[in-house]
Amino acid sequence: MTHPYxxxxxxxxxxxxxxxxxxxxxxxxxxxxxxxGARALGTPFAEVATGTLRGFVAPTVVGHAGQIFSLxxxxxxxxxxxxxxxxxxxxxxxxxxxxxxxVIAAGARKVVLTNACGGxxxxxxxxxxxxxxxxxxxxxxxxxxxxxxPAPYGSRFVDLTDLYSRRLRSAVLEAAPELSEGVYxxxxxxxxxxxxxxxxxxxxxxxxxxxxxxxxxxxxxxMGAEVLGLCLVSNFAAGVADAPLSHLEVLEAGQAATSxxxxxxxxxxxxx
Ligand code: 8IG
Numbered sequence: 001m002t003h004p005y006x007x008x009x010x011x012x013x014x015x016x017x018x019x020x021x022x023x024x025x026x027x028x029x030x031x032x033x034x035x036x037g038a039r040a041l042g043t044p045f046a047e048v049a050t051g052t053l054r055g056f057v058a059p060t061v062v063g064h065a066g067q068i069f070s071l072x073x074x075x076x077x078x079x080x081x082x083x084x085x086x087x088x089x090x091x092x093x094x095x096x097x098x099x100x101x102x103v104i105a106a107g108a109r110k111v112v113l114t115n116a117c118g119g120x121x122x123x124x125x126x127x128x129x130x131x132x133x134x135x136x137x138x139x140x141x142x143x144x145x146x147x148x149x150p151a152p153y154g155s156r157f158v159d160l161t162d163l164y165s166r167r168l169r170s171a172v173l174e175a176a177p178e179l180s181e182g183v184y185x186x187x188x189x190x191x192x193x194x195x196x197x198x199x200x201x202x203x204x205x206x207x208x209x210x211x212x213x214x215x216x217x218x219x220x221x222x223m224g225a226e227v228l229g230l231c232l233v234s235n236f237a238a239g240v241a242d243a244p245l246s247h248l249e250v251l252e253a254g255q256a257a258t259s260x261x262x263x264x265x266x267x268x269x270x271x272x
Contacts, residue, residue, distance in 0.1 A: 003147060003150065004055075004094045004097070004098065004101065004143075004146070005101065005105075005149060005150055005153060006150075007054055007055040007098065007101075008055065008098060008101035008102045008104075008105045009105045010054045010055070011053045011054045011055050011056065011098070011102040011105070012102050012103070012105035012106035012107075014052075014053050014054060015048060015053060015068060015079075015102060015103075015106050016106055018046070018048045018052070018053075019046040019048055019068070019070040019079075020045075020046055020070075021046070021070050021077055021079070021106070021107075022107070023077065023106065023107030024070075024077045024078065024079045024103060024106050024107045024108040025076045025077045025078065025107070025108060025109065025110065026076055026077070026078045026079070026108055026109075026110045026111075026112065026269075026272050027078070027079040027080075027081060027100070027103035027104070027108035027110070027111045027112070027225075028078060028079070028080050028081065028111075028112040028114065028265070029081045029084055029099065029100060029111070029112065029113050029114060029216060030080060030081060030082045030084070030114055031084065031113075031114040031115035031116050031212060031213075031232070032115070032116035032232075032234070033116050033232050033234065033257055033258065033261065034114040034115075034116075034230075034232065034261055034265075035080075035082050036258040036261075036262070037257070037258045037259065037260075037261030037262035037263075037264075037265060038069075038080050038261075038262060038265060039262060040259075040262025040263060040265060040266050041071055041073055041078065041080070041262070041265055041266055041269065042071050042072070042073055043071075044069035044070055044071050044080070045070055045071065045072065046069070046070040047067055047068075047069050047070075048067065048068045048070075049066060049067055050066035050067060050068060050083055050099065051066055053068075053102065055095075055098045055102070056098060056099065056102075057085055057091055057095050057098075058085075059083040059084065059085050059089070060085075060089045061086070061089070065082055065083050066082070066083030067082045067083060068080065068081055068082070068099075068103070069082065073269050074269070074270070076269065076272070077107075078269075079103045079106065079108060081099050081100075081103060083099075084096075084099065084212055084216075085099075086189070086190075086211055086212055087139055087141065087188050087189075087211070087215070088188055088189040088190035088211055093139075093141045093142060093143040093145060093215050094143055094146065096143070096215045096216065097143035097215055097216055097218075097219035099216075100113075100216040100219055100220050101219055101220075101223060104220060104223045104224075104225050105223075108225065109224070109225055109226060110168070110225060110226045110227075110228070110272055111216075111220040111225045111226070111227050111228070112228045112229075112230060112272065113132075113212075113213045113216055113217055113220075113227065113228070113229045113230070114229075114230045114231075114232070114261075115210050115212050115213050115229075115230075115231055115232070116210070116231070116232045116233075116234040117184065117208045117209060117210035117231045117232070117233060117234065118192065118193075118198075118208065118209040118210065118233070118234070118235050118236065118237035118238075118240075119207070119208060119209075119233035119235070119236050119237060119240065120185075120198060120201060120202050120206055120207050120208065120209060120237050120240060121182065121207045121208075122236070122240055122241075124180065124182070124207070124233055125233065125236065126233055126234055126235055126236070127232075127233065127257050127260075128180075128232075128233040129179055129230060129231065129232055129233075129257075129260075129261070129264060130179065130180055130181065130182040130207070130208060130230075130231045130233060131164075131169055131172055131173065131179050131180070131181045131182070131228070131229065131230060131231075132164050132181070132182065132183075132184045132208070132213070132217075132228075132229025132230070132231060133164060133169065133181035133182060133183055134163065134164060134183050134184075135163065135164070135183065135184045135185070135186055135213070135214050135217065135229075136183065136184075136185045136186070136201075136204055136205070136206055137186050137214040137215075137218070138185060138186055138187050138188075138201075139186055139187065139188045139214060139215065140188070141215070142215070142218060143215050143216075143218055143219040143222070144156040144157075144158060144218065144219075144222060149222070153222065153223060154222065154224075156222075158218065158221060158222040160218065160221060163217055163218070163221050163227060164217070164227055164228065164229050165226040165227055165228060167226065168226055168227075168228040168271075168272070169181065169228070171271040171272075172228065172268055172271060174271070175267055175268055175270070175271045176264060176267060176268060182207035182208045182231065183205050183206050183207050183208065184206070184207075184208045184209070184210060184213060184214070184229060184231060185201045185204065185206035185208065185209045185210075186209075186210060186211070186212070186213060186214030186215075187209060187210070187211055188211065189211035190211065192237075192238055193209060193237060193238050194238060194239075195238045195239025196239075197238070198237045198238050198239050198240065199239065201237075208231050208233070209237050210231070213229055217229060228272070230264075232257055232261065234249070235249055
């Protein structure tokens with residue numbers, strides 16, 4: 001078996017050749033609803049299908065296609081990663097972390113993880129964008145499980161004290177003062193939670209719930225990247241509002257928010 005870091009290094013070399021980008025500055029992983037918005041950042045000069053890169057597995061979720069778009073945003077080299085994969089698709093923590101490890105191995109020192117999520121805070125309804133201040137990983141797994149990471153990567157016992165970069169968070173809140181911060185609770189899914197589980201998450205200090213982001217954030221921090229997390233609240237979590245949850249509702253909320261997400265990303269680029 002090829003080790004995860006070697007696989008990411010090889011995929012990064014392939015990505016460099018196919019995109020013509022020697023080294024990226026920023027990577028943005030696009031969650032549901034964010035892909036269309038990211039068009040506001042400009043027209044990509046290269047588009048690489050992740051199916052052609054080593055170690056990438058195929059997304060099975062509607063609305064997630066596997067591509068890496070390369071853009072130059074005022075001199076900043078940006079990789080837009082579309083087609084995230086999740087534990088609930090049957091993939092391992094290493095497979096989930098592979099796209100993020102690849103773009104970091106291809107140079108990106110800053111990683112923006114975007115997602116669509118459920119909201120626990122009744123004052124932050126569907127359409128709200130929330131900056132991740134911290135997370136609670138309830139997936140019962142970690143991308144650090146397994147062999148000891150090779151040099152030059154640090155210990156598998158990675159320090160998560162400043163997982164979501166304080167520096168990036170304050171820069172983002174200054175540039176977009178209408179945003180607020182929240183604590184993201186990562187579940188495995190793919191079922192949505194029970195009202196009792198959401199009550200537990202709230203008691204723990206959680207304000208957002210989702211099925212992505214946490215493993216990618218840990219892997220990115222371990223590789224020394226600065227991490228920013230942006231959540232689009234697509235639905236109220238179970239028991240917060242009266243309505244039942246549907247995946248269609250999630251996709252629709254993403255569609256509805258598309259132009260404002262693009263405008264927001266464009267506004268944040270200068271502080272990244
Ligand atoms: I969008 O309510 C979206 N993703 N776990 N719970 C979890 N993930 C989600 C939810 C939700 N909404």
